[in-house]
Amino acid sequence: MDKRFTVTFMAKQQGQLLREAISDFGISKRALTAIKFEGGQILVNGTEQNVRYPLHVGDEITIKFPIEQVSDGLIPQRGALDIVYEDETLLVLNKPAFMSTIPSREHPDASVANFVAGYFEQQHIASTVHIVTRLDRDTSGLLCIAKHRHIHHLTGLMQRAGTIHREYEAIVHGHVENQSIIAPIGRKDTSIIEREVRNDGQYAHTDVTVLKRFSIDNKPYSHIRLKLYTGRTHQIRVHMAHIGHPLIGDELYGGSRAFIARQALHCVHLALAHPVSGEPFVFNSPLPADMQEIIF
Missing domain, CATH: 3.30.2350.10 (Pseudouridine synthase)
Structure with missing residues (x-):
């Protein structure tokens, strides 16, 4: 049984060279080199061909990648x-x-x-x-x-x-307002782990939507949903601490662990188009028990 990962697609342009069709399909030059020299295979209508082969519309192109x-x-x-x-x-x-x-x-x-x-x-x-x-x-x-x-x-x-979409839910200190946070993030000079908002950081954008405001022992908290437009390290944690509302449990950025032993952050939503078929996929995940117990 051939265990090599295989993709198949059809030629759409008359006379196009095989290497051009392969590039148009999204196969990188690095992958093409591996296919040629590390045990892969390129077939047109079931017959192995080199990348200079001229295609006819409707030809079936099969790429067998080398085993990883x-x-x-x-x-x-x-x-x-x-x-x-x-x-x-x-x-x-x-x-x-x-x-x-x-x-x-x-x-x-x-x-x-x-x-x-x-x-x-x-x-x-x-x-x-x-x-x-x-x-x-x-x-x-x-x-x-x-x-x-x-x-x-x-x-x-x-x-x-920006076509892979992720949304999170978190519990933070204080009563938050709906807002969009656009603030660059970089590594803190005194730490190899901690990040901070700084002028020479990388562009970062987070949208905040309030789901519920509540109090425990007369102290305010908010359950929020966050949409990421960028994926910087610790982005949500840094942005919320920057506006004065750190995640509860997030000791690194000023949160208290009175109610939970970790930052109260959960990725609830993931949406993307399937990388091969293009079919839209949407996945959702409910909050875990340690966060639900605080909110409810």
Whole structure:
């Protein structure tokens, strides 16, 4: 059985060279080099052809990508995965809090990437792990993974074009107003982890919608929904702290852990067009119990 990841598409222009059609389909030059020299294959109507082959309208082009190797240093591990959606190209998970997306020096194993690598191994999927939408260790919710580097390339183009949409819900200190926060974010000079709003930072845009205002022991809190237009590190946490409403539980940015042992942040919504078919996909995830208990 051929385990190579395969895509098929039709030629649309008479006389177009095969390499041009491949580029138009979204296959990168780097991927094309790997196809040519690392065990891939390019077929036209079932026959192998070189990239200078002139196409006829309606020709069937089949690209077989070389088998991927698991990334060096990524140890496949068996662990529970809450799979929301899966096909031959994408894996969408509901990540619990207190699980890293990828291994780090502080948390070298038991990450999403470790468990997905173990799952791929168990399911005989010839791929390494390609994270599309990453979440902080203590943030819960929807997370998207590409099952092949070509799909990761396509989703990367989608992210740069702003066509992958994510929305979050959070609980913050104080009573917040609906607003749009546009403030550049960069690394704090005194920390390798902490970020801050600074003039020389990267453009960052977050919209805030209030869902509920409430009080506990006469102290004000707000349950909010946030829409990201950019994906800077710690963007929501930094922006909310910047306007004086840090997330509860977020000690790094001034939040209190009186009610929860992590920043109260959950990715509730993920929307994108399927990278191959173009079909619109929308995923939603309810708030976890530790956040619901505070609000209700």
